[in-house]
Amino acid sequence: MAIQTPDRVVPDTVAILADTTAPRRPRRRRSISWGAYLGLAPLAIMLGVFCYYPAASGIFHSFWNWNPGGESTFTGLENYATMMSDQLWWESFKNLGIIFLFGVVSWVIPLAAAELLISLRSERAQFVYRTLLIVPMAFPGVVTALIWSFLYQPNDGVINTFLKSIGLDALAQNWLGDPHLALISLLFIGFPFIAGLPFLMFYSTLQNVPKEIFEACSLDGVNRMQRLFLIDLPLMGRQVQLLLVLVIIETLQYGFVAYILTSGGPDNATTVPVLHMLSEAFNGGNWGYAAALSTTLFVLTVVFSTIVAVAKRRDSTTNVKGM
Amino acid sequence: MSAATIEAPSRQPRTRVKRRRSGAPIHVALIAIVAVGLLPYLFVLTTSVKTNEQFATSYWAPSFPLHFENYATAWNQIAPFMLVSVVVAAISIVGIVALSLLSGYVFARFQFPGRRFFFTLVIALLMVPSIASLIPLFVMMRDLGLLNTLWVLIVPRIAGGAVLGTILMKTFIEGIPQELFDAARVDGAGAGRLFRSIMLPLSLPVVGTVSLLTVIGVWNDFFWPLLTVTDNALKPVSVGLLFFRGQAGTDYGAMFAGYMIASLPLLLLFLFLSKYFLAGIQGGLPGSH
Numbered sequence: 001m002a003i004q005t006p007d008r009v010v011p012d013t014v015a016i017l018a019d020t021t022a023p024r025r026p027r028r029r030r031s032i033s034w035g036a037y038l039g040l041a042p043l044a045i046m047l048g049v050f051c052y053y054p055a056a057s058g059i060f061h062s063f064w065n066w067n068p069g070g071e072s073t074f075t076g077l078e079n080y081a082t083m084m085s086d087q088l089w090w091e092s093f094k095n096l097g098i099i100f101l102f103g104v105v106s107w108v109i110p111l112a113a114a115e116l117l118i119s120l121r122s123e124r125a126q127f128v129y130r131t132l133l134i135v136p137m138a139f140p141g142v143v144t145a146l147i148w149s150f151l152y153q154p155n156d157g158v159i160n161t162f163l164k165s166i167g168l169d170a171l172a173q174n175w176l177g178d179p180h181l182a183l184i185s186l187l188f189i190g191f192p193f194i195a196g197l198p199f200l201m202f203y204s205t206l207q208n209v210p211k212e213i214f215e216a217c218s219l220d221g222v223n224r225m226q227r228l229f230l231i232d233l234p235l236m237g238r239q240v241q242l243l244l245v246l247v248i249i250e251t252l253q254y255g256f257v258a259y260i261l262t263s264g265g266p267d268n269a270t271t272v273p274v275l276h277m278l279s280e281a282f283n284g285g286n287w288g289y290a291a292a293l294s295t296t297l298f299v300l301t302v303v304f305s306t307i308v309a310v311a312k313r314r315d316s317t318t319n320v321k322g323m
Numbered sequence: 324m325s326a327a328t329i330e331a332p333s334r335q336p337r338t339r340v341k342r343r344r345s346g347a348p349i350h351v352a353l354i355a356i357v358a359v360g361l362l363p364y365l366f367v368l369t370t371s372v373k374t375n376e377q378f379a380t381s382y383w384a385p386s387f388p389l390h391f392e393n394y395a396t397a398w399n400q401i402a403p404f405m406l407v408s409v410v411v412a413a414i415s416i417v418g419i420v421a422l423s424l425l426s427g428y429v430f431a432r433f434q435f436p437g438r439r440f441f442f443t444l445v446i447a448l449l450m451v452p453s454i455a456s457l458i459p460l461f462v463m464m465r466d467l468g469l470l471n472t473l474w475v476l477i478v479p480r481i482a483g484g485a486v487l488g489t490i491l492m493k494t495f496i497e498g499i500p501q502e503l504f505d506a507a508r509v510d511g512a513g514a515g516r517l518f519r520s521i522m523l524p525l526s527l528p529v530v531g532t533v534s535l536l537t538v539i540g541v542w543n544d545f546f547w548p549l550l551t552v553t554d555n556a557l558k559p560v561s562v563g564l565l566f567f568r569g570q571a572g573t574d575y576g577a578m579f580a581g582y583m584i585a586s587l588p589l590l591l592l593f594l595f596l597s598k599y600f601l602a603g604i605q606g607g608l609p610g611s612h
Binding site: 034039052054116139141150301302 | 457485600
């Protein structure tokens with residue numbers, strides 16, 4: 001709240017200063033400040049050494065049989081050829097596809113929650129519910145993953161204990177140990193999926209819809225479902241597009257939850273590209289191959305990020321800025 | 324007059340519809356969703372003050388007396404990890420804020436050849452996912468002999484944080500009226516004084532957002548510390564918790580108390596700075612959405 005003060009101070013100051021400073025402006029424009037380069041030097045060094053060099057080195061070494069600390073040999077596209085025939089790599093992308101599809105389908109719940117929330121008339125109640133709905137976002141991801149790994153535990157876990165306590169012993173499962181269930185169990189982490197960006201975006205879009213539109217709807221006898229499909233969803237079109245691409249980028253980086261709960265197992269049922277890449281490098285010592293995998297992930301991410309950038313440039317009315 | 328007569332009948336059904344809609348069902352549905360979302364955390368919270376016997380006899384319900392000593396036990400084990408995270412976050416924040424304030428100021432207020440080009444180079448880094456440069460960065464850190472030091476956690480974070488920091492700072496500083504700077508210059512302020520007396524105080528919201536993002540980042544970073552730090556004394560809380568879980572074994576009370584302690588800093592930030600917290604998660608400044 002105190003932060004607001006500068007904004008309010010500035011206009012007054014501007015008004016007072018406006019005419020005295022006007023003639024001085026051109027002078028600033030003319031001079032080229034060589035000190036500017038000096039000022040940018042620290043940033044340039046940091047970004048050059050710790051961002052640009054590693055990225056370039058990764059791409060460069062993806063064409064090598066990379067032996068960090070030893071002799072590396074140039075192998076051309078061999079790593080990429082290996083990748084194309086790497087069964088596990090394609091398997092891991094199949095899992096990513098499932099994770100992505102599930103993520104998109106699960107937006108139904110945040111969408112429903114946002115619709116319910118916007119229907120409340122009291123601003124105060126809206127605020128309280130919104131806050132409670134997104135509290136799980138405040139927990140560190142590792143803690144959430146660890147808590148869910150306990151929920152899924154076969155013996156003392158919450159889910160199996162609950163099933164047994166209502167007499168459904170037959171439904172109790174080894175959730176993370178069964179190759180058929182492990183991936184779907186991972187996907188349900190964070191259920192009901194409200195504490196996240198989709199909910200925030202849906203909610204803020206609905207909040208920005210002029211009240212008159214909703215009022216006109218209720219006057220014309222448009223019911224809730226019709227309004228959702230005729231008004232709300234079309235208004236969210238742009239947001240949904242942006243979300244889709246953001247989710248693709250996020251999905252490409254998916255990994256730490258799987259690492260904590262299943263380490264990619266059982267039987268590689270939950271392996272994802274990130275885990276495969278790490279295990280090639282750190283367990284297999286195939287650094288060049290891991291660099292090729294990481295370059296592939298990198299290129300995919302850049303492609304999708306470019307789509308976001310283009311989409312954002314085309315439409316400046318999007319609510320979420322600075323993505 | 325005629326408008327009022329037209330409006331009068333229409334307002335009546337509208338309010339009736341609204342009153343019917345904003346009734347109990349919505350509250351029931353919302354409460355149910357909130358409950359489902361928070362139950363895992365509430366379960367962990369109630370279990371964190373139980374002994375193993377209490378846990379075995381009353382699995383669901385809270386059980387008295389409350390055993391707060393679980394928190395003491397957990398704290399003894401978690402504290403070193405928390406300290407590492409706090410130190411890493413603090414040094415990173417200082418580094419990121421210094422770098423991005425300076426660079427943002429230069430990009431926003433100085434004219435020089437290549438300004439657009441350099442700024443594009445900074446923006447382009449937003450597209451490089453940290454996971455993609457993880458392997459080459461690891462090799463580089465190994466070659467530099469920085470594995471198993473605090474610096475391996477701090478330095479890449481400063482470089483990564485300075486990217487978004489510089490962009491946010493530049494945008495923000497461009498919004499500060501040039502007249503303020505000119506007026507100060509008329510009054511005899513040099514570049515350093517301008518920086519200290521105008522820039523720094525005005526850019527506090529950005530400093531706050533950048534700091535908050537850094538803390539969230541440190542608390543959530545997983546693969547990098549997992550791979551670069553094997554010395555238990557240098558593990559930050561995200562990775563330390565895994566080790567802690569292994570040690571706590573089946574002492575669920577202490578284990579869950581540890582999870583709660585580890586979450587507390589972010590929960591407090593969320594409670595007191597929720598505006599910045601949400602803005603940060605959405606990648607911008609408060610008020611930008």
